[in-house]
Amino acid sequence: MNTASHRSNEHETTSLPIGSDPIRSMIPRSTRWLALGAVAGPILFTLVWFILGFLSRGYILYGILIAPYSPISQPISGLGLGLTAPFMNTAFVLCGLLQLVGVVGIFQGIPEMSPFARWSCAALFALSSLGFTLDGIFTLESGSIHYLGFMLADSTAILGFLAAGLLLRRVPRWQKLGSLLIWAGPVTLLLTVVFFLTFNPVAAGAGLGVAGLTERLLVIELQAWFAIPGWLIFKYS
Helix, strand or coil: CHHHHHHHHHHHHHCCCCCCHHHHCCCCHHHHHHHCHHHHHHHHHHHHHHHHHHHCCCEEECCEEECCCCCCCCCHHHHHCHHHHHHHHHHHHHHHHHHHHHHHHHHHCCCCCCHHHHHHHHHHHHHHHHHHHHHHHCCHHHCHHHHHHHHHHHHHHHHHHHHHHHHHCCCHHHHHHHHHHHHHHHHHHHHHHHHHHHCCHHHHHCCCCCHHHHHHHHHHHHHHHHHHHHHHHHHHC
16 A cells, blocks of 8 residues: 555656646746746747838838848848838847846746856847847948847857757756757757858849848747747746
């Protein structure tokens, strides 16, 4: 009788779901809600560029009219100029800020990580989020500053995914997420290479090529790896 009871208790212990009560009780409810910022930011950003891509009539860059706007060949940042500029640039800034809030919630929602590990990963994710905000403040007409924002958002995310993945692999209840983030690093790097191989500013301005499409695939994939941890922390922590 005692043996059967012991086996039953052992089974219950080993089959506890992610974010079981002992861990969940350590995490403030506000932290879980903060993590949703990492979900809301990417959703807002994606909806805005998707809708504006159909509404844009083109834009003027360095005195040159680029029209019509093509989501296939031209970058998302092109929507930050012309009639769509106020909406797209606001989305850039809000996305970055929401992701930044979400990053705090994500890594505060994993108390099993050491404080140094949490803040190191959070810093890399936060720098990526700030890259989006930077691009909303400094448009394509700002030249190198705008491209710096893009590279900041992209490169720090790649490093952040790898670092967080390796550290989360040591946390039993987050090992699966850790494994996925480890893969997210090289996949993001590969999509970045594909984007730069397909990007030609002259061709994009003429409405030729597929750089707009490859950039969108990169941005969707990159932001998905903010949204997924944000949702998991909200649901299971």
